[in-house]
Structure formats: structure tokens, C-alpha cells
Amino acid sequence: MQKSLLIEKLAGKTQCGIVVSLDRGYPLVRTQHGEERAQHSIALVKNTSSRAAVGDIVELSKEPGQDMLSITAIQPRASILARRELVESIHDGAGKTKEQILAANFDYVVVVQSLGKKRLELDYLERQLVMANESNVETLVLLTKKDTACCLDEDLAAAHTAAPGCKVLCMSKHEPLDDVTSYFYSERLGVLVGRSGVGKSTLVNMLAKEDRQAVGSVRAKDSAGRHTTVARRLVDLPGGGAVIDTPGMRAIGVLGAELGLARTFPELTAVSADCYYRNCTHTHEPGCAAIAAVEAGHINNRRLASYRTLASEVFD
Numbered sequence: 001m002q003k004s005l006l007i008e009k010l011a012g013k014t015q016c017g018i019v020v021s022l023d024r025g026y027p028l029v030r031t032q033h034g035e036e037r038a039q040h041s042i043a044l045v046k047n048t049s050s051r052a053a054v055g056d057i058v059e060l061s062k063e064p065g066q067d068m069l070s071i072t073a074i075q076p077r078a079s080i081l082a083r084r085e086l087v088e089s090i091h092d093g094a095g096k097t098k099e100q101i102l103a104a105n106f107d108y109v110v111v112v113q114s115l116g117k118k119r120l121e122l123d124y125l126e127r128q129l130v131m132a133n134e135s136n137v138e139t140l141v142l143l144t145k146k147d148t149a150c151c152l153d154e155d156l157a158a159a160h161t162a163a164p165g166c167k168v169l170c171m172s173k174h175e176p177l178d179d180v181t182s183y184f185y186s187e188r189l190g191v192l193v194g195r196s197g198v199g200k201s202t203l204v205n206m207l208a209k210e211d212r213q214a215v216g217s218v219r220a221k222d223s224a225g226r227h228t229t230v231a232r233r234l235v236d237l238p239g240g241g242a243v244i245d246t247p248g249m250r251a252i253g254v255l256g257a258e259l260g261l262a263r264t265f266p267e268l269t270a271v272s273a274d275c276y277y278r279n280c281t282h283t284h285e286p287g288c289a290a291i292a293a294v295e296a297g298h299i300n301n302r303r304l305a306s307y308r309t310l311a312s313e314v315f316d
Contacts, residue, residue, distance in 0.1 A: 007237040009163040014206045016075075019056045020234040029060065029069060038069035050074055054232045055104040056245050057187060068164060077104040079135050081191055084255040102232060103191045103244045108138040110243075111163075112194030112203070115149035115170075122162050126306050127252050128193060129163055130314070134260030139166045140288055142181065149206035161300065163203060166265055196248025204245050207237050254313050261314045265307045267299055282308060 013132045017029035017038070029038045038060060041201060044050060052058050052071055059073040066178050067309045111131040113125055125141070132139045141163045152170075159168045171180050184190060192200045205211050232246045254260065268290055270281065276287025282304060290307075293299040 015060050016020075017058055017060055017069075018209045018234075019052045019058060021055050021231055022052075023056055023231045027071065028056075029054075029058060029071070031060070031219070036069055036313075038071050041072045043070055044074075051101075053080070053101040053104045055106055055191075057105065061136050077263040079106055079137050080104050081109060081131065081135050081193070083249065083251075084253040084257075098131055102193075102246055105136065105189065106135075106189040107243065108140060108190045109135060110140045110142050110192050111166075112142045112144060112192055112198045113159075114145045114194075114198040115143050115152065115155055116145055117148065117150050119151060120155040122158055122160055122302065123306050123309070124195075125159065125162050127254065127310060129166070129264045130254045130257050130260040130310055131252050132193065132260070133215055133263035134254075134257040136206055136259060139163070141166050141168045142180065143168070143170045144172070144203065147275045161303070163264075171203075173199075173206060177206065177316050180202070184243060185241055187198065187240040188244050189234070189244070191244045191246065193246055194248065195250075198248070200245055200248075204235050204243060207243065208235055209238060251264055254310055255316060257314050260306075261310060264310075265303065267293075268307050271299070281311070 016037075017031040019027045019034065020030045021028040026037050026039060031261055038052075040051060041061075052074055056077065057075040058071045059075070060069045061072050062069050066218070078103050082099050082101045084099050111125065111128045111132055113120060113128075120143070129139065129141075138192055141159055143149075143155065143159060148151065156168065156170060167183075169180055169183070171177055180203075192203070232244060234242055234244050236242050260308050268282070271289040271293050272282075274289035275282070275285070280288050280290070282288055282290040290299065290304055294301050294304050
């Protein structure tokens, strides 16, 4: 959904707004009259247990005597970015899935990893991609800190292998960003995801052409940044586009992300149809087409190992 369409949805609807930030559970909502803090109505929480995410279009009300707007409903989402975790009950040890929606109604996801003295974290990159690809929107891989890369060509090649079907871009704040900025400067809404310190906030400031997000220092021993972004925030960019900056995530759960897994590992999804067992785990079963493809050199063994780990969560 284009940002212009988000604004268009608000035309003539004085009781609707767009969530542009979340801070301590209180959404900052943009309406036709400006930005204002809001709270979730008791009825919304009681009936749906829903909470608004950045990018959500919400219905609002303010009763006489109220100090704060109330969110009374969340309109259907065109896309969501979510991470999931399994929560064990303290009573019986049984598990249930807990979902955290990080952003909504975006057009693309940018998975950010930094280059440096260490090699690219391919397993974590694939985990991020499963989460991003589950949104069923365009996914871009952006490698930052190009000037500090120890093995630039090798890492670029590895990123292309880990992200089939995705565009892979590489940048440094010390060189022109034409290829990167042309991607963001359109009337579309994007989401940035990545570990703390990979340069997401630096990128947002460069795109916005002003300091919109706080930026931390860099550790000398490994060229890594420090965690500074603590709230998800929608930032408007020149030319009509916008991007949602998110805090770094230490853990990403991929429970139930079957579409994301298939889009991230298309080569394994394809050969799985030839496995002898329909529910083959590609670990020890006889007649496993994936293992045969690895032995024949058609599929990378590291990719299969990563797939196994992620599939064990997805299909848990």
C-alpha cells in the first residue's frame, strides 16, 4: 500500500489516523490535524486483545472530558511484519505461540546487516529473511559499512546465495548512495530490520537528510555500533516515501512462517517434492532428495543445515 494511499484513506475521515510511533505502549497517531498520543480503548482490548502497530490505520474517538484519544478499531492490514515465540505455561509447561506485530501496511522490507572485521552472519540473515518473506512483499538485503569489510567480494556473493530472488545492495556513508536512495525515494512505505548497531538509524538520517534518529558510537575492536533505537518509528522521506525504523532484535522466532521459509529456500522447497517421505525432515530419512542434492553438489550443505534449524521452528 503506497503512503499516498494511506493519506488518501484519511481524507474526510476525521476519526481515523496512522500510527507513526510506539513508545511505552502509547501510540503516536497522525491525523489530518497533526500528531497526538492515543490509548487503546478498553472495548478494543477486551474484544480482540489487539494492539496497534506502526503503520496501522486506526479509528479514533475522544469523549468529552477525555485527555487522550482512544483507538477503538484497527482497520484490516495489507501486510504485517511479525516475530513469534513459544511461551511455556508456568502451570503445566504447555506452549502457546505469542506474536508481536512490528509493523503494518508496508510495501517492502529492508534486511540490514553490517560488514566489518567479521564475516557475514548468514544463518541470522536467513532467519531475518524468513520473517521478512513471510510478509509476502518485496525484500531487499542491504549491507552497510562497506568501507570496513574484510572480505567484501566473498560476503556479497554469500549474501546473494542466502537471499535468492532478493536485490542485494551495499553501501558506506563515505560514498554516494545513488543506488540506495533511489530505492527509498518513492511513494512507498518500507521497514528496516536488523541487529542493533548495523546502521539502520544512520541510514534513516542520511535518507531524511537530517538527524531524525539517535546514533550510537562504534566499538573500535569490531566496528560494531551500539543499541540506540528503542521505539519503532515511521519517518517521512523527501519525495513522498517513508520508512519504519525498528530497534535491533536479539531473537527472531519464525513459528508458522511456512511461506517465508519457502521463499527463502526455494531450492530446498523444490527438491522436497521428490523426497520418498512426504514429511521428510532432510536429516536421516532414506530417499531424501535434499540430502542427495547436497551430495551431488547442487545444494550448499550450509544452506541445508540452516533450513533444518528454521524448519524445526516453523513446523513445531
